[in-house]
Amino acid sequence: NAGVMQNPRHLVRRRGQEARLRCSPMKGHSHVYWYRQLPEEGLKFMVYLQKENIIDESGMPKERFSAEFPKEGPSILRIQQVVRGDSAAYFCASSPQQNNEQFFGPGTRLTVL
Amino acid sequence: KNQVEQSPQSLIILEGKNCTLQCNYTVSPFSNLRWYKQDTGRGPVSLTIMTFSENTKSNGRYTATLDADTKQSSLHITASQLSDSASYICVVSVKSNNDMRFGAGTRLTVKP
Numbered sequence: 319n320a321g322v323m324q325n326p327r328h329l330v331r332r333r334g335q336e337a338r339l340r341c342s343p344m345k346g347h348s349h350v351y352w353y354r355q356l357p358e359e360g361l362k363f364m365v366y367l368q369k370e371n372i373i374d375e376s377g378m379p380k381e382r383f384s385a386e387f388p389k390e391g392p393s394i395l396r397i398q399q400v401v402r403g404d405s406a407a408y409f410c411a412s413s414p415q416q417n418n419e420q421f422f423g424p425g426t427r428l429t430v431l
Numbered sequence: 432k433n434q435v436e437q438s439p440q441s442l443i444i445l446e447g448k449n450c451t452l453q454c455n456y457t458v459s460p461f462s463n464l465r466w467y468k469q470d471t472g473r474g475p476v477s478l479t480i481m482t483f484s485e486n487t488k489s490n491g492r493y494t495a496t497l498d499a500d501t502k503q504s505s506l507h508i509t510a511s512q513l514s515d516s517a518s519y520i521c522v523v524s525v526k527s528n529n530d531m532r533f534g535a536g537t538r539l540t541v542k543p
Contacts, residue, residue, distance in 0.1 A: 322474070353533075360520065360535035361475070409474050419465075420531070422474030 322423035337397040339426045343412030350393040355407045400430045437534035452537045454504040454521030462524040469518045
């Protein structure tokens with residue numbers, strides 16, 4: 319049973335471009351969570367999704383950021399018109415149910431030039 | 432102010448020594464507390480999870496304690512190994528909605 323998979327592992331974008339981060343949850347997990355980790359800081363919750371639904375996006379910036387978890391395929395975190403401050407590690411976690419332990423992926427390191 | 436405070440921010444110890452990491456929280460109502468280990472360049476991996484009624488939980492050389500009255504937890508690492516070098520993150524869940532509140536972590540370096 320493969321763990322949570324994220325790709326790409328490293329992503330470099332220039333200011334103004336779009337970044338798309340993908341997360342495939344563990345088999346049997348229908349709950350996905352996205353977190354952002356700035357250098358030398360702790361993880362910050364961004365958004366919690368179930369299949370085809372956004373359950374909690376209270377940690378998501380109001381502009382330029384969006385997330386989806388379609389019926390088929392991975393969850394996508396999309397950042398439009400990236401700025402240097404978006405440079406961070408973005409982690410995805412999944413769980414089989416809402417109150418269960420979350421299993422983390424290896425993260426995507428986004429660098430905005 | 433973060434609802435989960437960890438100390439020390441960083442720690443260097445010699446291989447074979449023991450160490451204790453601290454976590455104080457103000458999260459309420461409390462559901463559970465987890466300790467995660469995050470190796471450099473990797474995602475966090477769960478070490479222990481404790482609910483309100485549990486005051487100690489072990490996982491190999493890792494022992495976590497919880498005092499729900501004082502809202503303090505500690506992670507004790509025995510006979511440290513080089514592979515213990517990592518960040519250790521305390522995460523407290525809120526009972527009402529299971530939100531997870533993350534501490535900033537303690538960066539542990541074990542030197543030979």
